[in-house]
Amino acid sequence: MLSLLHLIESHLREALDKACLNEFSSECSLGVSLDSDLIAASKPEFGDFQSNIALVLAKHLKRNPREIALSVAKVLEEDLRFLAICIPPEVAGPGFINLTLRQSCIENEVKRILGDSRLGVLSIKAEENQKDYGPIVVDFSSPNIAKEMHVGHLRSTIIGDSLARIFEFRGFQVIRLNHVGDWGTQFGMLINHLKQVAPKALDSADAIELGDLVVFYRQAKKRFDDDELFRSESRQEVLNLQSGEPLSLRAWSLLCSQSRREFQKIYDRLDIKITERGESFYNPYLKQVVDELQASGLLVLDQGAKCIFLENMFGKDGKPLPIIVQKSDGGYNYSTTDLAAIRYRFKPKPIGDGAFRILYVTDMGQSSHFEGVFQIARLANWIPERCLIQHVPFGLVQGEDGKKLKTRSGETIRLRDLLDEAVDRAEIDLRSRLADEGRAESKSFIKNVARTIGFAALKYADLSQNRATSYQFSFDRMLSLQGNTAPYLLYSLVRISGIARKGGELEQVTDNLTFALPQELSLARQLLKFDEVIAFIEEELLPNRLCSYLFELSQIFNRFYDQVPVLKAQPELRNSRLALCRLTADTLKVGLGLLGIPTLERM
RNA sequence: GGGGCUGUAGCUCAGCUGGAUAGAGCGACGGUUUCCUAAACCGUAGGCCGUGGGUUCGAGUCCCGCCAGCCCCGCCA
Incomplete structure (x- = not known):
């Protein structure tokens, strides 16, 4: 709906221009931005958009804000292009101008993005005058070689x-x-330790297993802390490495490839694509x-x-x-x-x-x-x-005690253990639910659903938090079936799949749409906001906004699903409702996909 | 000592960059199922937005002070 917003904005700006023509020059000299101040309405009762410009201008023009608002509204009321989009504006309170889209306009917008794989989100390539963008580098993850990936x-x-x-x-x-930590001071001690403990590894052509790298790291660290000689040797090793001494380089690459294999397992499980380019x-x-x-x-x-x-x-x-x-x-x-x-x-x-x-x-x-x-x-x-x-900073992951997340014995939690536990817990939940409902499902179904839900919950819990603040890690909360959680979103999608299975031909909906019920309209309105959310995140880098958008979408959809029949609706209503279902499903799939979360047909 | 972040319902958190009566979820209490997965939906209760000033038509949001908690500050990343 961004393009629509821009269109309304331009009409509004023009109206403002006309309504305040006399005062314009003096107003401009005050240096006030003539931004029409158009934002999403703060409440559904106020329509779709609101402009607070009259309040802003009132002081500078030394006029009553309500009067300004009324005169702007009057101009808009006579603008046929505007009237094609919105019903006549309302002036409320001290001078808010409330704008409400025509129902036909909402229907048209839904038509426009129905079946569009981009769901109305413009590609950067389609935007003018910004064609010379270079790539964006996203530097993330960045674990250290010879250490295990952990919650951090x-x-x-x-x-x-x-x-x-x-x-x-x-x-x-x-x-x-x-940007892995594959260089620097800690390698002095690691290489030094490796040379002394497993000199053969450096001679043979094939890399040998170093066993548990973490243990290896700890041993090296302990010697570094306790042994003065070892420490000075290690410092020398750093310089050897930096000056490209072959044996040191060999030891180094042995350590790196070993770690790389471990990291890759995690990335594969989480479906993370990333290119290693270490220090x-x-x-x-x-x-x-x-x-x-x-x-x-x-x-x-x-x-x-x-x-x-x-x-x-x-x-x-x-x-x-x-x-x-x-x-x-x-x-x-x-x-x-x-x-x-x-x-x-x-x-x-x-x-x-x-x-x-x-x-x-x-x-x-x-x-x-x-x-x-x-x-x-x-x-x-x-x-x-x-x-x-x-x-792009983010806060700590805290335990339920509000302190940095650790195991009971006070050690850092390994990422792979965290992943395992999320999946295990999801499976236990799932099995008990299947038992309750008397459903029998195959082992592969259970494994797949548990894995999907477990990882989804883990990722979603993290992403749904404003990254700037620390957040409290809780398996119970993230796996909960209610509230702003991955399972809740996944479930909404499963409901739509249910409709499709029971005869709703989602792919075959026509674009002959009519929305009448408030539940349909509010669902349609929410669906149209997707592009604004993406634009916001691109600017502010806050994925939690996508999460809350998707959560709200699910809530609105579930209300719709609960209160409005789809399959049993009369033929003339059925198509429009199926279209809403389809667009909701597509939006949820794409949205969750952007969070790195795959979806399910059944759960 | 300097710098940064945080403080909003019992709990976990939003709050779209200054707008109308501050919102969700969980938990609590009450209701809904011959119907597309009730893993849902509807309703009720719950607030000095840490605190004191200021800026202005208007502040949870901006500025200053204070209080509390966390983080960073010379050869580690």
Whole structure:
């Protein structure tokens, strides 16, 4: 309905122009935006849209807001183009202008998107004057090599994937990057440990199993913490690695490929597509980064380290805080890598990605780090004009005690255990429900439904929360069949499938539509809002808005389903209702798909 | 010490960027099934939007102060 909104907006602006013609020049000189201030009506009683422009203008024009509203309304009432879309506007309260779409207009809009695979969402390619967009880089997930993925990676992975899907749906080229921690200080100790514990692994051509990498990591860490000699050897190892010493490189790639296999299992289960391009990728560019910073006069040598001091960055002691790009031992650190990544991603192809927007989906704790790094990149002139770089932060996953989610013994929860538990719980629920209803289903049906519901619940619980805040993790809540949960949404879709199975030919609906009942109209109205939601998310990067949209859609549909017969409706009503069912199903499928959630026919 | 985030119903959270009587869900209480999956629907109760100022026609939303909780702050990412 976005195009309709824009159309009404232009009529409104014109009307405003006419109604306030005399005052216009003085008004303009006040610098007030002539935005018609058209927004969705705050309540259904107020129609579809409302404009509060009269209230805004009242002061500047020194006129009564109600009077302005009435005169604007009068102009609109005489505008035939406007009247083709809306019924005559109403002025309410102190000067709100309420606009209500004609029923025929709603019917036409539904016709327009019925059977459209994009559901009315414009592709970026169809938009004018914005054809030179480069790709969008979404940097997400990013676990560390030799460590296991845990809850902390859940949000980044799920939110990043969903944002990527939404941009792809809009027609952007998206580069999904897994900026894995495959470089840096911790590899010193890992390689050192590997060389000492399993030297044979480095000689043989085939990679050997390292056993549990997590255990391996812990052993190395323990030695690093306890053993002074081991520590200094490890530091040397880092430098060996960074200078490309073959044996160190071999040990390194052994560790990486081992981890990669483990990560991939998780991504496969969650249906996440992502390209690994770890920190090591940028190693060849680190020196250039430092050189360029040096050349642009940004670097300061402080206690042997090459640093940049930024405004508004202070340490604990209140002194200016440096960002170190080259340590006193000559090594580089994460800021350097992040800078190299920014530089590379914005550089045109073939020596870069030619990105026009970069998103970093990482936890809130890294806000100040990114703020600093972005500032440096800007100073160094690595961010082209018109291009966007944004940190997309998210809050913690907390346990039901309100603290960071941990196991009972206080350890980090492994992601794969979390996935297993979600599916197990979903299966237990499902089996007891089948037993209650006396249904017999095949084992494969049960496995498939449990897996779909389990993962859906997990993803949805995460995405439906405003990402900026921390959220309380609860299997019981996310798997609940009522409320704003994945199972509730999936169930709505199952109901529509039921209609299709029982003879509702959803694919064969004609576009001869008439809506009469309020339940039909409110469902139609909700369906028409899909494109606005997508546009909002593209701007604000808040997938939870898609969740609440889909939840509201399900609620409205369930009300419709409960109160309005579809299959048993009279022939002239049946087609329109089937059309609503079909569009609801399509919207739910596409919407959930954008959240990375597949749907079910039966559950 | 500096910076950031959060504070809305008993609980978990929305709140579309300043608009009309602050919304959901869960939980509580009450109702609905010869009918497309009742995993649903309908209704009732429940609020000093942390707090004190300010900005203006109008503030949960913007600004300042305060209180509480969490996070980050020099060679880890």
